[in-house]
Amino acid sequence: MLDYIVVGLGLSGIAISSHLEKRDKKFVVFEDNSQESSKVAGGIYNPIILKRFTLAWEADKQIGYSIPFYEELEKKLNTKFIQPFNIYRRFHSIEEQNSWFEAADNLRLAPFMSTQLVREVNSNISGDFSLGKLEKTGAIDTEKLISANRDYLKKHSILKQEKFDYSALEIKDDFIIYKDNKAKNIIFCDGFGVTGNPFFNWLPLRGNKGEYLIIKSKTLKLKQAVKSSVFILPLGNDLYKVGATYNHKDKTKEPTTEARIKLQNDLDELITCEYEILDQVSGIRPASADRRPLLGNHPKYKNLFVCNGFGSRGVLIAPLLSEKLLNFIEDEIPLPPEVNIVRFQRKHYKG
Ligand SMILES: Cc1cc2nc3c(=O)[nH]c(=O)nc-3n(C[C@H](O)[C@H](O)[C@H](O)COP(=O)(O)OP(=O)(O)OC[C@H]3O[C@@H](n4cnc5c(N)ncnc54)[C@H](O)[C@@H]3O)c2cc1C
Known part of the structure; x- marks a missing residue:
């Protein structure tokens, strides 16, 4: 039995899988290269909105968490991808x-x-x-980051380079089955691909x-x-x-x-x-209707989760918010209400 299946290896899936490894969880990642957002991103980290000279949402807190996160990842993957400028x-x-x-x-x-x-x-x-x-400020070379993560997961035989077929997911009370994988939970980090995800396509992700x-x-x-x-x-x-x-x-x-x-x-x-x-x-870019991340639990299935909605600021947001999602799943620490998908449930989820 795995602890998790992760769908997607963009900035969101990379952050989730790094945190899972640190928590000694057993997991596999599915990635089919269907979305390019993280790969083509400028990768800039900068907490200031340069149109109006205001602070981007919680960006000072995020930068204090994210840069040490990427520094640690550089060491683990033995690859330099942080470019301060x-x-x-x-x-x-x-x-x-x-x-x-x-x-x-x-x-x-x-x-x-x-x-x-x-x-x-x-x-x-x-x-x-x-x-x-x-x-x-500076940038993360996201192409290098993704390719180093891909190689690392491949080396540890936990990367499945194939499309995750949503229709083949079997949901039981305490676990899920996908082909020959049985896991306690699944986290969808599928970016704009979530629009084709029957479990979470009700979320107002505009792109x-x-x-x-x-x-x-x-x-x-x-x-x-x-x-x-x-x-x-x-x-x-x-x-x-x-x-x-x-x-x-x-x-x-x-x-x-x-x-x-x-x-x-x-x-x-x-x-x-x-x-x-x-x-x-x-x-x-996976941008949500209210420009806040989309994190949380499926309204009906307790072992299905989503980690999405990072819009134009995935580099700084993904490391901290993915950790908050795992704190929620593993330690029952409530998610901040402004990122919890519950805020859209009544209006958008048709059950
Ligand atoms: C042109 C551009 C410039 C940007 N510049 C910046 C920047 O400078 N700074 C910044 O912070 N952010 C920037 N962004 C935004 C940033 O790239 C996003 O916030 C980030 O990519 C979101 O990451 P994600 O992992 O949620 O989504 P994605 O990167 O879309 O990742 C989702 C992954 O899931 C995979 N997937 C989807 N469906 C399936 C399936 N069924 N089976 C298997 N795999 C699947 C996809 O192939 C993809 O790899 C930019 C975006 C763009 C497009």
């Missing part, structure tokens, strides 16, 4: 500069926002109003498509990230990620011409040097 926010007006200083006065924001404005971060970045500098360009520029020589209407992130070897877009209507998987043109226009407005577009990637 400053993020520079290009200002478009004096009013924006003033709002930055006002925000930096806030005790929860102050540790991340420098009050020394920067005149120029790189001669290839245009702008008349200086830049604000964020500290203690938000995001696209990035990968560009090469030998002249740019940028070592830190810059945010204007788009982010530009250094990948090393003269490569950069440029993005991302937000589209809550288009739920197709493929990159679009519309997004390429938008990103290219935004980039042309930001940098003054030549570049070449090498690639374009896209994924669907």
